[in-house]
Amino acid sequence: MSSPTGPASGLPVRMPRPRQPGRHRRPEPVAAPENAPALVLAVPGVPSTATRSLAEEVVSIARSELPGLDARIGYLDGTEDATTTSFPEFPSLQSVLAHASTERTARYEQARAAGAEVAEPDGPVAVVVPLLAGPDSALMRRVRQAVMDSRAPAELTDVLGPHPLLAEALHVRLSEAGLARADRARLFTVATAADGIVLATVGGEEAVQAAGITGMLLAARLAVPVMAAALDQEGAIAATAEQLRGSGSTQLALAPYLIGPEIDASLLDDAAKEAGCSVAESLGAYPAIGKLALSKYATALGIAPQQPSGAPVH
Numbered sequence: 017m018s019s020p021t022g023p024a025s026g027l028p029v030r031m032p033r034p035r036q037p038g039r040h041r042r043p044e045p046v047a048a049p050e051n052a053p054a055l056v057l058a059v060p061g062v063p064s065t066a067t068r069s070l071a072e073e074v075v076s077i078a079r080s081e082l083p084g085l086d087a088r089i090g091y092l093d094g095t096e097d098a099t100t101t102s103f104p105e106f107p108s109l110q111s112v113l114a115h116a117s118t119e120r121t122a123r124y125e126q127a128r129a130a131g132a133e134v135a136e137p138d139g140p141v142a143v144v145v146p147l148l149a150g151p152d153s154a155l156m157r158r159v160r161q162a163v164m165d166s167r168a169p170a171e172l173t174d175v176l177g178p179h180p181l182l183a184e185a186l187h188v189r190l191s192e193a194g195l196a197r198a199d200r201a202r203l204f205t206v207a208t209a210a211d212g213i214v215l216a217t218v219g220g221e222e223a224v225q226a227a228g229i230t231g232m233l234l235a236a237r238l239a240v241p242v243m244a245a246a247l248d249q250e251g252a253i254a255a256t257a258e259q260l261r262g263s264g265s266t267q268l269a270l271a272p273y274l275i276g277p278e279i280d281a282s283l284l285d286d287a288a289k290e291a292g293c294s295v296a297e298s299l300g301a302y303p304a305i306g307k308l309a310l311s312k313y314a315t316a317l318g319i320a321p322q323q324p325s326g327a328p329v330h
Contacts, residue, residue: 048084061277063106077306113166148175152219173312181304183233195269212265215244257291270295
C-alpha cells in the first residue's frame with residue numbers, strides 16, 4: 017500500500033501522467049523509489065575488463081527498463097573488500113552485499129540522529145540475480161555461500177532461463193554468424209545456414225535438460241533439429257554432433273547457451289573443432305539478458321510488471 021507521502025513498501029511505484037484515450041493507450045511508466053532493494057548482478061568467471069563491460073551493459077538495460085533502479089555488480093571471484101570509503105575494481109559479491117547493508121544502516125542512523133521518525137530497516141537490502149542462462153549447481157552453491165557470508169538480508173533468484181527470449185537471442189547470434197536465416201517470414205536464404213544445432217551449456221545433466229527446453233523453442237523458430245549437450249562433460253558435444261549427423265543433418269552449428277563469463281572461451285572453440293561445427297557467439301549482453309534480470313528482481317519482490325516476451329527476429 018502507499019501513503020499520501022510515498023510508497024510504504026519500498027517497491028516500484030507508478031508515476032502519474034495524463035492517460036491516453038482508447039484501448040491502445042500505453043501503460044503508465046514504472047519507476048523505482050530510492051528505498052527499493054538493490055539489484056545485484058552476480059557475475060561468475062575470472063573478472064576482466066570485458067566481463068565488466070558486459071555486466072555494465074546488462075545492468076544498464078535493466079535501469080532503462082526501470083528508471084531509478086539501484087543496480088550493482090558483484091563478482092564471484094572478485095576482491096574481498098567491504099569498506100565503505102572505496103571499492104576495488106572488481107568487488108566480490110560478498111563485499112557488494114555487505115556494502116549495501118552498511119549503507120542502509122548508515123542512512124537509518126543519520127536520519128535518527130537528525131531527529132526524523134523513521135522505521136527501522138526491514139526486508140531485503142538487495143536481490144541477487146545470477147548472470148547465468150541455465151542452472152549450474154556448483155556456481156549457484158558459491159553464490160549462496162557469498163550471500164550467507166555477507167550477513168546482509170538479501171534475496172537470491174533463480175537463473176535467467178529457460179525463456180523464449182533466450183531462444184530469440186540464440187537465433188540472433190546464429191544469424192549474426194551467418195548460420196541461420198535472420199527472418200523466416202521473409203524466406204531470406206543463407207548459404208551457410210546450419211541444418212542442425214548443438215546447444216552448448218555447462219552445469220551437467222540438469223543444465224542440459226533446462227537448455228533442452230529453450231532448444232525446443234529455437235528448433236521451432238529455425239525448423240531444424242536442436243540438441244543440447246554439456247561442455248563440461250568430455251566428448252558430449254562431439255557425441256551430440258554425431259547423433260545429429262546420424263539423423264540426416266550435414267551442416268552443424270554450435271550455439272552457446274551461455275552468457276559468456278561463466279566459461280573460458282577456448283572451451284567453445286575446442287569443442288567446435290572436435291565436433292566439426294561452426295560456432296556462434298555467446299549470448300553476451302543481448303537486451304533480453306537485462307530484461308530477464310529485471311524480471312527476476314521484480315518477481316522476487318512480489319511486483320507484477322509486464323513480463324518480457326519473445327519477438328520475431330528482423
